[in-house]
Amino acid sequence: MKISESKEWKQLTSHLLEDIQGIKVGELNDLKSRFEDFSYEFDDLLIDFSKQKVTSKTRELLLSLAEAANLKSSIAALSEGKPINTTENRPALHTACRLPASVELVVDQIDINLAVQEEISKIDKMVEKLSNGHWRGYSGKPIRDIVNLGVGGSDLGPLLVCEALDEFKVDYPNNIRVHFASTMDGSQISDIFNTLNPETTVFVLVSKSFSTIDTLSNAASAKAWLMSNCPNEALVDKQHFIGVSVSAEKMGEWGIHPDNQLRLWDWVGGRYSLWSSVGLTIAIKLGMENFKLLLSGAHSIDKHFFETELSQNLPVLMGLIGVWNSNFLGVPAQAILPYDARLKYLPNYLMQLEMESNGKSVTQGGESIDYDSCPVLWGEVGPNAQHAFYQMMHQGTRKVTSDFIAPIRRFSKEDSEHGKSLQEQHLLTLANCFAQSRALMTGGSLDELASNSSEKKQFPNPHKFYPGDQTSTTILIPELNPYTLGQLIALYEHKVFVMATIWGINPFDQWGVELGKIMANETLSELKNAASTEKFDNGTNTLINLVKEGIGKNGKGSNS
Structure with a gap:
């Protein structure tokens, strides 16, 4: 039975319609206990889910969904080296x-x-x-x-x-x-x-x-x-x-x-x-x-993932909220936003990790799924992204959920003016990180903000109005070092596994990569053959023949 046919999936669908639809995530954050109820810590790593559109009931139902998908036994199989990569009949033992x-x-x-x-x-x-x-x-x-x-x-x-x-x-x-x-x-x-x-x-x-x-x-x-x-x-x-x-x-x-x-x-x-x-x-x-410190940091998350109850398990909660966003709230995309330029390659790394792992459309048993699997991931260092695609996230028509990632400490405290300046820069970076996640959640009117008066209520200028209600998770590490980077990467690895388990797919093969490779070898043979080709479709044949005719070198496509 596919997970979408389970009573737990149907209960989440009913919960969405009866309890969540029409509520904005900013309204949930009005509760004073919100952060305490929806933030989690492990070994100085802090994850804040308070800006996700979830309630205590959502969390309870998602954990029930995890039980229905046999997540505990899947985690055990991963840790014990069972052949969970079913299409290649071998374990997944990167841990x-x-x-x-x-x-x-x-x-x-x-x-x-x-x-x-x-x-x-x-x-x-x-x-x-x-x-x-x-x-x-x-x-x-x-x-x-x-x-x-x-x-x-x-x-x-x-x-x-x-x-x-x-x-x-x-x-x-x-x-x-x-x-x-x-x-x-x-x-x-x-x-x-x-x-x-x-x-x-x-x-x-x-x-x-x-x-x-x-x-x-x-x-x-x-x-x-x-x-x-x-x-x-x-x-x-x-x-x-x-x-x-x-x-x-x-x-x-x-x-x-x-x-x-x-x-x-x-x-x-x-x-x-x-x-x-x-x-x-x-x-x-x-x-x-x-x-070895990098390995040790990752291992600490492995132990946490393998040994901690689902309700307090950070990768489990990240994965379940990912499923909630994709399959129930209908959020098709996720932005990875590190507020530290040293992590500039993290979005690219996670793009491959998630989309190559979970970009699947059939279950482990080969049955077509009738629900979305992997969201589209992309990202950039946060301050750069603010001057690029944040416009779409703030005022566009598409829903996006975001992960904001930042170290609490960036530079050691120094008495010199240089040291103080670096400290100020890091505080500015954190201010932007926290403000952007809040702005995406609450929205608002630039006219009202500029008036600096909570009393002034006016019809917002539509060009300066932010609808808000974009969800996000904030992940804080004490500082970026080999140990904490190991933790961060392993956290996402296990999150991907959790989502795959709920969806019933195999995250450890990548057959979708192979077809293009095979076709590339065929195409290469034709490009090396001097004769005109008619082997493929009309568009591909024409492109190959244009190359053979020298377009872009000595032909009409040349700039020389």
Whole structure:
């Protein structure tokens, strides 16, 4: 039975019509106990749901829906390594990658954590070898630059963490830097060739299957660049490439030396993989101590998710409210709004995490669903977003729910004028964060605000009127550091799992990604064939033939 046919789903529908419809979220916030009733804390992490359109009854009915969807048993299956990725018949054990070394996790009579700790040890040795200058390039010079070649989860996760925690980077004597290239068009990798020294650069090829065309095309260009300076291929392969993949065989065939191969497992999805060997660039930039703090922060949320009652469980509540917004309030979109520029890549990361995981239209059993699954996610650093798409959120016609994310402390208190100025800037950022969530909720008239008088009541100028009633959640962390960032990312991972469980879908496969890849290979073959093509639809055939005729280069599309 689909969840939409359950009595709990129908009770929520009735509750919406009888108790919620017609009420504005600002009216709910008039209650003095509202924040106390709808905010939750765990380990200094605070989540405020008071600006969501939920009541105590809504929460109670959503928890009943979770029981009807067997959420408790699904959480247990995730934690125990059961094969919950049903279309690929394997577990989803990214949480195992952040287990403490002393913890056992036995799956099919094998302690998974032994293999995890072995890879962490190999990462540690690589980081040590690089940091002390013992890893040298083909000319004998110490390595100074590490380039991560990946795409999707093999790029977005490490990129997010490295950028967000830049101030925690290790000050190496040989000034090691990390870089990222993911686009198959060659623009990023060519910029790297123009700025780095081939004698002192190592490329990390990250591909779970080691067949991702985006990554391998960049890797081939990197090898060609290196060999144009050093024609000894064996030396280039050994000194300038590291591989991260499930397939040791494919890494070896490509040329990755066995000593430079790091292992992945098929039970770690790409978008969940930054905790594994995929996080090598994180460990290099931040050092092993900070990398382990990142894992520790995520593990703390794992324990909370696996062990805490549903009614006090932060990822569970986030997920249930997400379902409420999507399926009952009819909110089709969610904005991710970090009020800290260090988290500029968090919206992109969460876009992949949520939409690749939950962008599904069939249940685990293959039955078509008759309700919306994943909302459309997008976002931007909050202060930038205020000057971009907030206009639509404040005065447009579409409903959007938002997550406002901010650290309470940004800069250490200093007596200097510089320190005081930075403190003021952070307070300004927090003021905007809190004010924008309030403005989205309450709405109002600019004319009335400008009058500075609560007595003055006038018909609002429609151009200066804000309807309000846009919901949001506010997430506060004490400060942004490796531990709290680990918590934040794991929080969203588990929220996604909760929503998937309610909807009855599998969040751990991504078959929708594959069709375009297959068609791209077919299209590439036709583009390389000099003859005119009629193999595809009319529009695609015409585009391919235009390229073959040189439009944009020497034809009528040229600017030259």
